[in-house]
Amino acid sequence: MxxxxxxxxxxxxxxxxxxxxxxxxxxxxxxxxxxxxxxxxxxxxxxxxxxxxxxxxxxxxxxxxxxxxxxxxxxxxxxxxxxxxxxxxxxxxxxxxxxxxxxxxxxxxxxxxxxxxxxxxxxxxxxxxxxxxxxxxxxxGKVVVPFESIDVGAMDLQRASSAESLSIPIGISSAGRIQSLKLGVGTSQHVLIAGKTGSGKSSLLHTMITSAVRKYSPEALRLVLLDFKKGVEFQVYSESQLPHADVIGIESKREFGVSTLEYLDRIMHARGELFREMGVQDLASLARKAPSLKMPRILVVIDEFQELFVEDDKLSQQATMLMDRIVRQGRSFGMHLVLASQTLGGAYSLPRTTLAQMAVRIALQCDSSDAMLILSEDNTAAERLRHSGQAIYNESGGRIESNQGFQVAFQNKEQQMERLHSIPRSAIPHHPAINPLGRQVVFEGHRPAVWNQKIVDAALVQHRGKDSGVLAIVLGESVSIDPPVVKTIAKGAGRNCLVVGSEETIAASILACSAYGFLRGERTHDGQARRIILLNGAKPEDEALSRVIQSMSGSAHCEIASTRDLDRVMQQVHSELVRRLENPAEAYAPLLFCVANLARFRELRKSDDYAFGESSENAKPDAIFSELLRDGPSVGIHVWVWADGVGTVSRWISRQSLRDFEIRILTQMSSNDSNQLIDSNAANRLEPYVALLQDDVDGKPIKFRPFSVATLPATFED
Structure with missing residues (x-):
């Protein structure tokens, strides 16, 4: 008291x-x-x-x-x-x-x-x-400040200038006046927010973002929004197609977070070059010297930012370096960082020297240790906050004399959506100093990636270069801000692909994307057409796989065979292999031989009673299968296999044949299984809706997000 x-x-x-x-x-x-x-x-x-x-x-x-x-x-x-x-x-x-x-x-x-x-x-x-x-x-104790009490009027909607600074209304102060978040003046450049569960931290972030986009136009303010916690807090900005937002990360992965920081670093570099050309030192000087050149400020909001540092690895080191650079240099380029977290304690976080550069502090309800971290050791006022949305605004790095109590303005989701939808739409700018990608990037880590044919086709063209005959398969969306993950496959021993995992939907997606990329290349080669031969091992309950195979069957370049057709198909493929091996100097169109669900084809299971070199008529399916894996890639016949687990792989494929799968794709599995396949436990740490690509040629593991089967194209024809 x-x-x-x-x-x-x-x-x-x-x-x-x-x-x-x-x-x-x-x-x-x-x-x-x-x-x-x-x-x-x-x-x-x-x-x-x-x-x-x-x-x-x-x-x-x-x-x-x-x-x-x-x-x-x-x-x-x-x-x-x-x-x-x-x-x-x-x-x-x-x-x-x-x-x-x-x-x-x-x-x-x-x-x-x-x-x-x-x-x-x-x-x-x-x-x-x-x-x-x-x-x-x-x-x-329930104090509710309606958002209307801080909102701009209809006449002032998106009319504010950000040339000199940002002033974003976020609540009502203890003195009864509007409390604004002020950035771009003096040491007030970046913000640190802390508040435990139920303190109103999410409400504060929504109020801040909504207030900002209603006061400033997309020409004056760009947003980069990253949320690392389990939840869909920022999904509202994707659903409303917020024109200010260049990057929206929902349940972001660490790789996506680091790549977003790299994206911001590129923008700072581009602005640095522009400022040198114009002979100015900062954004305010640029606005005064060239008022017609619209250069918006960039507000970067990262919720639960400490997730970037949960592991002491290369990603953590990159994040530390990039974030420190933004904190120290961002002020000159109009880039402002807002970092929010439930707690600032723990072993992994930004260095204290970096946090000390963030002069603006907003403290919601905290325990005693976080109260001292967000403000200062002799300023524990945050410990005495009693209800949700009650906060302390401090723009002097936590010094007690700068404490200003306020109540965060509140809006429910329906009211927020209505306000966001009332904002005029505008095109995403394409400029190296504003948005070098020229598009809005939305990462939704809580569900499979969404197929975007325009972006996928552009990625395939980029990887093929000028040679449309290059075999390139798209696998899924990158977990970073990069284009979709594409794997190019040239002729050569071992250039086969093995997909291992129990998730039938992921296997179906990778199969469909592989077929799409394969058929989107040059269809014919010296008069020969590219072909896909697929052994269909889908079970009745495999809805996603059945749907993909049904789509593939509509292509004149795809041949679908059932388990009953195994002997005939294996003899057919073996004859083609022998023909190519006997005439290696000839040019052949690529052939993709796919086995969907290896466990359904018992005749392909390895055995020791065969010998290589048998005639096509006498060779057994398992012997042909091993021969295809060994000799096929060098003559343009590549094998794609999905196995539902490591147990199936070990029973069906010999150790020697396993080496012929240089390209391996894994979904989440145990550490032992992961080590058995790629000599690493990386697949054990995969999150839902994420797969891992490893190519023995470079040994570099690449995470990607398979596309949702429901969003894939219904046909593979051009």
């Missing part, structure tokens, strides 16, 4: 109001309730610390709306540190008669004036009053 009195004086009354009554008359939703401290049998239980706090409350509490009622015990001995005379300095002294029905005011001003007390209410009435009080008191 003594700290509450201090907070009211420092944050609310200040020198503007004589007492709480005057403050509440103007505070509106920020009004502070009166409090009453009652101590029965005083001074029982009193210690020296409590006595000091009580004296402080008695001295200043009346001004701050805090009253004290002490019922003195006649039998308790007063401790030596407490002076009974101190009490009479700050209040009335009532002395009851023996009958307890009359009390007398004692003191210099009231020499024994009798006071007759009202009758006590009946017990039922007391119970009724207390039940009503307990029911209503739960609502007392």
């Amino acid at each position: 003594a700290r509450h009195v201090e907070d009211v004086i420092q944050q609310s009354l200040r020198s503007n109001h004589r007492n709480l009554f005057e403050y509440n008359a103007q505070a509106g939703p920020m009004a502070i309730p009166y409090r009453l401290v009652v101590w029965d049998q005083f001074p029982a239980g009193l210690d020296e610390s409590s006595w000091q706090s009580l004296c402080s409350i008695l001295a200043s509490g009346g001004r701050c709306g805090v009253g004290v009622v002490l019922r003195l015990s006649q039998s308790t001995v007063w401790p030596s540190f407490a002076d009974p005379n101190k009490l009479s300095e700050f209040g009335l002294h009532l002395e009851f008669s023996a009958s307890q029905d009359v009390a007398y005011l004692r003191g210099d001003e009231f020499p024994g004036i009798p006071v007759r007390l009202a009758d006590s209410p009946q017990s039922d009435r007391v119970k009724e009053i207390m039940e009503c009080h307990l029911q209503d008191i739960t609502e007392v």
Whole structure:
């Protein structure tokens, strides 16, 4: 209560109001309730610390709306540190008669004036009053500041200039004025936010973003939004197609976060080159020298930023370096970083030297350790915040004299969506100093990637170069900000692909994408057409795989065979292999031989009773299969296999044949299985909807997100 009195004086009354009554008359939703401290049998239980706090409350509490009622015990001995005379300095002294029905005011001003007390209410009435009080008191601490109280008017929508700075309304201060987040002036360049679960941190971020895009146009402000926690907080900005947003990361992966920081670093470099050409030092100078050149500020919001540093690895080191560079150099280029987290403690985080550069601090409800980290060791005001959305704004690196209490403005999701949809649409700019990609990047880590044919085709063309005959297969969306992951496959031993994982939907997606990339190349080669021969091992319940195979069957370049056709198909492929091996100098169109669900083809299971070199008519399917793996890639016959687990791989494929699969794609599996396939446990750490590509040629593991089968094209024909 003594700290509450201090907070009211420092944050609310200040020198503007004589007492709480005057403050509440103007505070509106920020009004502070009166409090009453009652101590029965005083001074029982009193210690020296409590006595000091009580004296402080008695001295200043009346001004701050805090009253004290002490019922003195006649039998308790007063401790030596407490002076009974101190009490009479700050209040009335009532002395009851023996009958307890009359009390007398004692003191210099009231020499024994009798006071007759009202009758006590009946017990039922007391119970009724207390039940009503307990029911209503739960609502007392809930302070709601409507977003309308800080929103720009219709006439001012997106009319503010960001040339000199940003000023984003986020709530109402304890003094009853609009509290704005100010960036771009002095040391106020970057923001650090901390608040535990339920503190209103997400509400603050939504209020800040919504307020910013309603005040500033896309020409004045660009947004980069990354959310690393489990949830879809930023999905609302993707759904509303927010024109300000260049990057939106929902349940972002660490790789995507680091690549986004690299993207921002490229923008800073481009702005540096532009500023040198124009002879200016910062964004404000550029705006004054060339007002027609629209160069927006960039607000980078990263929620749960510490997820970037959960592992002490190369990604963490890159993130530390890039974020430190943005913090130190971003001010000149109009780039402002907002880092938010539930806690700032823990072993992995940004260096203290970097955090110290972030002068603006916003503290919501925190425990004591985080309260000291977000503000300072001698500033624990955040520990005393009591309700959701109550916060402290500090623009001096946490110094206690700069504390400004405020309440975050609130809007529900429906209201937010309505406001976002009311914003005028505009095209995404394409400029190396604004958005070098020329498009909005949306990463949704909580679900499979969405197929975008325009982007996929561009990636395939880029990897093929000028030679449309190059075999290139697209696998999925990159977990970074890069284009889709594409693997080019040239003739040569070992250039086969093995997909291992129990997720049938992922296998179906990779099969479809492989077929798409294969058939999107040059269809004919010296009069020969590219072909895909697929062994269909889909089970009745494999809906995704069946759907993909059905789509492939519509192509004249795809031959689909069932388990019953195995012998015939293997003989057919073997004859083609022999023909090519006998005439290696001839040019042949690529042939992709696919086995969908290896475990359904028992005849392909390895055995020791065959010998290479048998005639096509006598060779067994398993022998042909091994021969295809060994000799096929060198003559343009590449094998694509999906196996549902490492157990199937070990039973069907010999160790020698396994070496003929240089390209391996894994979904989540145990550490032992991962080590068996790629000599690394990397596949054990894969998240849902993520797969791992490893090519023995370069040994570099690449994570990617397979496309949702539901979004894939219905046909593979041009």
